[in-house]
Amino acid sequence: MKNKSLYQKSRILLFFFLAFTGISVAQVVENNQGEFSEFMNRTGNRYRSASGLPGPDYWQNRVDYKIKAALDDQAHTLTGQITINYTNNSPDALPFIWLYLEQNRFTENSRGTLTTPIGGNRYVGDTDGGYEITNLQAKNGRNTSTKHIITDTRMQVWFNEPIKANGGTASVSMDFKYKVPEKGMDRMGRLEVEDGTIYAMAQWYPRAAVYDDIEGWNVEPYLGAGEFYLEYGNFDYEITAPYNHIVVGSGQLINATQVMSTTMRDRMDRAKESNETVYIVKPEEVNDTSIRAKQSGTLTWHFTMENSRDVAFASSKAFIWDAAKIDLPSGKKALAQSVYPKESVGSHAWSRSTEYSKQAIENYSNRWYEYPYPVATNVAADIGGMEYPGLNFCRWTSTGAGLWGVTDHEFGHNWFPMIVGSNERRYAWMDEGFNTFINYYSTLDFGEYPAGLNKTRNMTGWFNSDTREGIDTYPDVTNLRNLGMTAYRKPAIGLLLLREYILGPERFDNAFKSYIKTWAYKHPQPADFFNHIENVGGENLSWFFKNWFYGTGNIDLAIESVRQNEEKTAFIVTVANKGGVPMPVKMKITYRDGTSEEKILPVEIWQRGDTWSFLLETDVLPTSIEIDPDKVLPDVNPSNDAWPGPNFYQD
Known part of the structure; x- marks a missing residue:
């Protein structure tokens, strides 16, 4: 309020102004409560509580x-x-x-x-x-x-x-x-390079399906876009490969003395203490059998991994191998390592893979939840990008921002869905979308490459498309032209809006970190996520979850009109919700004297209808009013977001 002394006078003048212009003082012209109602059964039971926690009998x-x-x-x-x-x-x-x-x-x-x-x-x-x-x-x-x-x-x-x-x-x-x-299927396979074949091995053994309290047996067939939903347990696995192969796998290599030469082990010991990348097998040593533990026959590489939902491995005689240590917030150490062929070498290519891997793992550990595995391995393969616990397959030809982006994204999947074990085959948005969201902040923190998730208005073409689909569409059913939005960007934008526009960073971060910690190594459902964010964040968000995650409506906030009272001490600003997704209205008001202020109208104004008028009390004329001045919202019609203001005073 620019001048509180004018408050009473302005209220009286406003009353008469509204009466003569026919605007209802009561403001209640219709009821939009349906937009704010519950959209799914989120009541608690003995297995899953209404607060978004596992229930007392969760199993x-x-x-x-x-x-x-x-x-x-x-x-x-x-x-x-x-x-x-x-x-x-x-x-x-x-x-x-x-x-x-x-x-x-x-x-x-x-x-x-x-x-x-x-x-x-x-x-x-x-x-x-x-x-x-x-x-x-x-x-x-x-x-x-x-x-x-x-x-x-x-x-x-x-x-x-x-x-x-x-x-x-x-x-x-x-x-x-x-x-x-x-x-x-761009998830596993083999690649021929000059020095041999790279085997990227995933979905490589019979795996148990999940039996849970929601569906019983989850037995959707493996078709394409739908990924995986797996139980947790311990793995003990051995891979026998030709003597000149390097084998890397999820978890801990427990027989290094049998499969690595003394030279390789000495280099690995240095790497475990180094912030800089250390070669285990140098580019010029790929075909040098003297660096191997044996010169003929086969070697059996033995790995173990605890409390994991899956394991993957890679094997090739063409691998260059390098590594560096990862510093975790608890004081523990882990190992970042990369394997790639000579075709992938380069100062803007895979020679930086381990650096990127270390950066990503340390960032997510500090921001959200500590990385639990002993090793994080990046494998160059003929795969666009695919994640497994502690191990990625990324495109062998990726460079620069592309290599950073795919490395960061695939390692981010260790949090979703490897630690938080959601059902990827049904709810791709709970792993791809959540991961895309944390990738944005990781890329911002790294600082070398652009992070564009916040450029939400660049995506309004899709939001206005007649062929768009909802986030809740199963990935195997989704049109592949929509999958990038429904599984990745739209749910990620949803979390961005929660953090940067609706709840604020402190409340959101508390809730999101609590969700990860609460559901680590468990199987959350969408309702568990919604309930947990609401309870820890302290906000009823049904209006947002319903419309953003389970609908195809859009955000379109507008300034309908700005009217001044006769004494030029108050303005009636009328805003409208022209889209299908209600939102709080954040406005920047700039005054003729060069000052500005922020005004926030709560989302509850839309419970009372699609338009709302509020009193802006000031004795200094506003020259502009702008909705969402930071351009966080993917508002599909920005042309109605601002009121430029008339020239009330004549100089």
């Missing part, structure tokens, strides 16, 4: 894996044996379990192949692969069953007796073999 099952596999780089095959130890913590006895056999996607008649457009898409894959499964045994106590049914990318394994509820255990073992696809 999830556990799966531990022991795997031995051998890579044949002549036939391009992987052969393995696996034992899956399953713990049933649910209240239900389970007569069977479901497993994913995702290599079966790479067959001529798989559902994924048959639902790929004739012209192909990003998720095209080979069709001459698929699992050979033999020697299956399902053991529960002293009983052994071999009964199983394979359906496309899923396998149902039956037990002679159900696995008991509340802690019962059983195991499934089998042998498996398949041809490693060259084109693995």
Whole structure:
């Protein structure tokens, strides 16, 4: 208020002004309460509370894996044996379990192949692969069953007796073999470079599907855009590869003395204490067998990983290998490392990969939640970018901002969905969108490359498109032209709006960090996220979650009119909500004397209708009023956001 002494006089004048101009003093012309109503069942139960916390009886099952596999780089095959130890913590006895056999996607008649457009898409894959499964045994106590049914990318394994509820255990073992696809749906596969083949191995073993309190068994087939939803457990796996291969994998290498020469181990010890990148295998040593632990035959690389939902690995004789230490906020250390062929070397290319990896992991650890794994590995492969716990596959030709962006993004996925174990196959926005959001701040902090998430008005073309889809559209159903917005940018913008426009950084950060900590190594659903942000942030946000995450409406705030009273001591500013998403109205008011102030109207004004008038009391004329002066909102019609103001005074 520019002059409080004029307050009473202005109120009286305003009353008469409104009366004569026909504007209702009461302001209630209609009721928009429907926009603010609940849009989904978010009531609590014994498994998931209304506060967004796991309930007192929350449960999830556990799966531990022991795997031995051998890579044949002549036939391009992987052969393995696996034992899956399953713990049933649910209240239900389970007569069977479901497993994913995702290599079966790479067959001529798989559902994924048959639902790929004739012209192909990003998720095209080979069709001459698929699992050979033999020697299956399902053991529960002293009983052994071999009964199983394979359906496309899923396998149902039956037990002679159900696995008991509340802690019962059983195991499934089998042998498996398949041809490693060259084109693995941009998630795994092989790449030929001058010095050999790079094998990027993911979805490489039979994996248990999730049984939860929401869907029971989650058995959606592996088609394309939909990613993964997996149980947590411990992994113990061995990869046997030719002697001249370097193998890197999720987790900790526990037999370095057997697979790394003394020279390599000495360099690794230096790297673990160095902030600068240290070569383990130099570019000129790629074909030097004297650097290897053996000069013929094979080597078996042994890895372990605790409390993880998955593991991946890479193997090649073409790898350059470098590493550096990661400093974590607790004082602990981890290792950043990269493997890449000589074709990827360059001061603006993969020679900076480990630097980028270290920067990303340290940033996310300090901002949100400490990185839990011992190693963070970046692998150059023929893959645009794909994440696994502690290990990424990124495009081998990426350079500069592109390499930083993909490295930062894929490592960000360690927080979503590797630590916070959401269901990617159903809710891509809970991992891709949340990750895109934290990538924005990581890139800002790094400072070398532009961060553009806040340029929301550059995206209004899509927001105005008749073919846009909602964030809640399942990824396998979403038009691929929309997937970048529905899974990545629009949900990320939603979090940006919560932080920078609606809640403010302090309230939002408290809520978001609490969400990560609360649901680390668990399985949150959308309602759990919404409830948690509301409860910790201290705000009923149904109006926003409903319209932004579960609708296709847009933001369009407008200034309808600015009217002055006769004594030039007060103005009636009328604003309108012309879009489908209500928002608080932040305005910058600039006065004729050069001063300015911010005025914020709460979102509740839209409960009373689509227009709202408020009294601006001042004895100094405003020369401009602008909605969202920082341009945070993706307002689809910026032409009505500002009132330039008439020249009230004549000089």
